[in-house]
Amino acid sequence: MKTITGAKMVVQALKDQGVEVVFGYPGGAVLPIYDEIFQQNDIRHILVRHEQGAIHMAEGYARSTGKVGVALVTSGPGATNAVTGLVDALMDSIPIVVLSGQVPTFMIGTDGFQEADTVGITRPCTKMNWLVKETEKLSETIHQAFHVARSGRPGPVLIDIPKDVQFATGSYTAPEKAKVSHYQPKVKGDTEAVTRLVEMMETAERPVFYTGGGVINSGKAASQLLREFVDATGFPITSTLMGLGAYPASGKSWLGMLGMHGLYEANLAMHDCDLMINIGARFDDRITGRVADFSPRSKKVHVDIDPSSINKVIRVDLPIIGDVGHVLEDALKIWKARGRKVNKEALAKWWAQIDAWRKVDCLAYQPSAATIKPQYALQRLEALTKGIDRYITTEVGQHQMWAAQFLHFDEPNRWMTSGGLGTMGYGLPASVGVQIAHPQALVINVAGEASWLMNMQEMGTAMQFRAPVKQFILNNERLGMVRQWQELLHGERYSHSWSESLPDFVKLAEAFGCKGLRVTDPKDLDDAILEMIRYDGPVIFDCLVEKHENCFPMIPSGKPHNEMLLSADAEAFRSGAVLV
Amino acid sequence: MSALNIKRGSSSHSAYDLRDSHAQAEESHTLAVIVENEPGVLARVIGLFSGRGYNIDSLTVAEVDHTGHRSRITIVTRGTPAVIDQIEAQLSRMVPVHAVHDLTAEGPSVQRELALLKVVGKGEARIEALRLCEIFRARVVDSTLESFVFEMTGTPDKIDAFAELLRPLGLKEIARTGVAALSRGA
Incomplete structure (x- = not known):
């Protein structure tokens, strides 16, 4: 049998897995693989500026395409720099495969140059990882890695490959010849349980769909089924930060996002419902608030592909373990077969109640003619990009929550944000990853200036690979969310929550060779946004906004949904917009 | 403008104080975990317990199927049913x-642990130790004029009881394997 080097095997295995793009950074322990990459044209390599950027780009690529993202890093610091991205992907269930170089097998354990215990460090940061010590096992391990990354609840995996394993030769195993993995998560939900769900739906008086990233991860068909089910039943639907776009924001049953900064009507519907149908969400603490008071009068159904998500935080009445798409398909079929029943009378009342909550207009803010309100900037961005199939990434903080509130998503895979880990510095590299996957699309990173600075070196990557990403920075010269919590919860003691000596973002854009725009006057905003959209290349958009704006609504951490705040003025809040 | 009605200067508001204190009592459970015998698998399992704050009272591991690459990890843990x-x-x-098998929940099971106990002493204490050894059906596996090493197999409780009795008689060292367990019946 013909043998090839481990390095060649890596490239061959990636090709056989359908990989088109690898985000990476070379170094001593991966040089043989880079040598092979040099000698082929099937796989495109995107040279990043920092390994964290490579992982976030792979995440952006994966989330916007539904495919597995791939990153390649060297040993030691290359691998340790990848750790944040790995945990980010783990928390948000994003399928990525990371290949790391390692010192030769005979040097492992000697504290060699650029040696780190990569599998040890990344064990709790990945869904699974492997150290491959024999070239003979390399190709099979890579195929297994792709299988694990994309099966069941998706997640990041890492393969650590010592340099001598890359140099040595062995026989290549093609994907179809690889050993079938015993890892085969159950995708079909229990039919009896699904029937029980349908029965509950038929009589429910105040039902609500609570959907999450699991719908997006399950694929486009799942979103389609969800839309059909929601529209056919007329049940209201809300979604987590992760699940935006699965059901269209323009849909008539859409309540908006729920959670800590979610919409009033969405949170109150969660609190007062009698049937909660959780589809692919995980009762995160940003969703539940105080667990003891979470939706006290409802029966709860939880559809999840990961059995460990069931009863982890909230005890549910009906768990259904399976893939969201499969369960939705079965549920819809059974519901139709049983005569498409819903409790129409009660539903009408429920909607009347929801409409009353909607009238509170929880996203209202004090407009200003003198300064740009961040909410206003996003409303204009939404209006001026309407009808364009645009992709949005974000950093983490106030701007992220405002983006989730004010930007509307009508399709899945258009919204890339770090939800579980809350990684500042995610948005810029993620936007580059999205743009590489969709070269013609409009890709905008809604950012805060503090988050953006954390990985701004990746503008270099955007320039080199002609990724015309738009960096829409809401610049308040503050760490806005930190400042907000300090104002509301820490006696207005603003400990280290502002940045002095920020760079001049327009000059920074020039330094990178891209376009810089600065806007300070609300009057100039529309023209500047249009200029940003029309410019053929990367743009750094410095939008100077109101410095002390707070993000509302807000459920203070540890409070139940019905103790939501609509403004910082507690007195006005109590006497005015009263909560139930 | 203190929206949450918090006294100025207060800082006792933890953002993460969200969990109820579990009212339910803790139980001890013995889990049998059949794993692929590959490098790092034990670290993975132990890391799960430490990372998520679960207890390990005892843990044993050994390969049980060489050709099938299977190891069996027996873990005794404590926690509320949830x-x-x-x-x-x-x-x-x-x-x-x-x-994964919860041997405690799945029905009756046999639980055994092996212990080696070293007793150092002379005269009456030494004779008494040997007498206890017979009563507990332990075996002498090493002997000098001043010491014994006893080997004993039994439930953890029985080993505890034996060790407790040996303590005043010169118990110097004890090595225990942790529990190995199998369900009863076919």
């Missing part, structure tokens, strides 16, 4: 885990 369920689910979803 926590035990979580532990089982978290273990089950790990890629190299083939099966």
Whole structure:
């Protein structure tokens, strides 16, 4: 049998897995693989500026395409720099495969140059990882890695490959010849349980769909089924930060996002419902608030592909373990077969109640003619990009929550944000990853200036690979969310929550060779946004906004949904917009 | 402008104080975890317990099927029923885990532990130690004029009782394997 080097095997295995793009950074322990990459044209390599950027780009690529993202890093610091991205992907269930170089097998354990215990460090940061010590096992391990990354609840995996394993030769195993993995998560939900769900739906008086990233991860068909089910039943639907776009924001049953900064009507519907149908969400603490008071009068159904998500935080009445798409398909079929029943009378009342909550207009803010309100900037961005199939990434903080509130998503895979880990510095590299996957699309990173600075070196990557990403920075010269919590919860003691000596973002854009725009006057905003959209290349958009704006609504951490705040003025809040 | 009605200067508001204190009592459960015998698998299982704050009272591991590359990890853990369920689910979803059995919940099981106990002494104490050894059906596996090493197999409780009795008689060292367990019946 013909043998090839481990390095060649890596490239061959990636090709056989359908990989088109690898985000990476070379170094001593991966040089043989880079040598092979040099000698082929099937796989495109995107040279990043920092390994964290490579992982976030792979995440952006994966989330916007539904495919597995791939990153390649060297040993030691290359691998340790990848750790944040790995945990980010783990928390948000994003399928990525990371290949790391390692010192030769005979040097492992000697504290060699650029040696780190990569599998040890990344064990709790990945869904699974492997150290491959024999070239003979390399190709099979890579195929297994792709299988694990994309099966069941998706997640990041890492393969650590010592340099001598890359140099040595062995026989290549093609994907179809690889050993079938015993890892085969159950995708079909229990039919009896699904029937029980349908029965509950038929009589429910105040039902609500609570959907999450699991719908997006399950694929486009799942979103389609969800839309059909929601529209056919007329049940209201809300979604987590992760699940935006699965059901269209323009849909008539859409309540908006729920959670800590979610919409009033969405949170109150969660609190007062009698049937909660959780589809692919995980009762995160940003969703539940105080667990003891979470939706006290409802029966709860939880559809999840990961059995460990069931009863982890909230005890549910009906768990259904399976893939969201499969369960939705079965549920819809059974519901139709049983005569498409819903409790129409009660539903009408429920909607009347929801409409009353909607009238509170929880996203209202004090407009200003003198300064740009961040909410206003996003409303204009939404209006001026309407009808364009645009992709949005974000950093983490106030701007992220405002983006989730004010930007509307009508399709899945258009919204890339770090939800579980809350990684500042995610948005810029993620936007580059999205743009590489969709070269013609409009890709905008809604950012805060503090988050953006954390990985701004990746503008270099955007320039080199002609990724015309738009960096829409809401610049308040503050760490806005930190400042907000300090104002509301820490006696207005603003400990280290502002940045002095920020760079001049327009000059920074020039330094990178891209376009810089600065806007300070609300009057100039529309023209500047249009200029940003029309410019053929990367743009750094410095939008100077109101410095002390707070993000509302807000459920203070540890409070139940019905103790939501609509403004910082507690007195006005109590006497005015009263909560139930 | 203190929206949450918090006294100025107060800082006792933890953002993460969200969990109820579990009213349910803790139980001890013995789990048998069948895993792929591959490097790092034990670290993975132990890391899960430490990372998520679960207890390990005892843990044993050894390969049980050489050709099939299977190892069996027996873990004795404590927690409320909800926590035990979580532990089982978290273990089950790990890629190299083939099966998880809660031997405590699945019916009666046989639990055995092996201990080696070294007793150093002379005269009456030494004779008494040997007498206890017979009563507990332990075996002498090493002997000098001043010491014995006893080997004993039994439930953890029985080993505890034996060790307790040997303590005043010159118990110097004890080595225990942790529990190995199998379900009873076919």
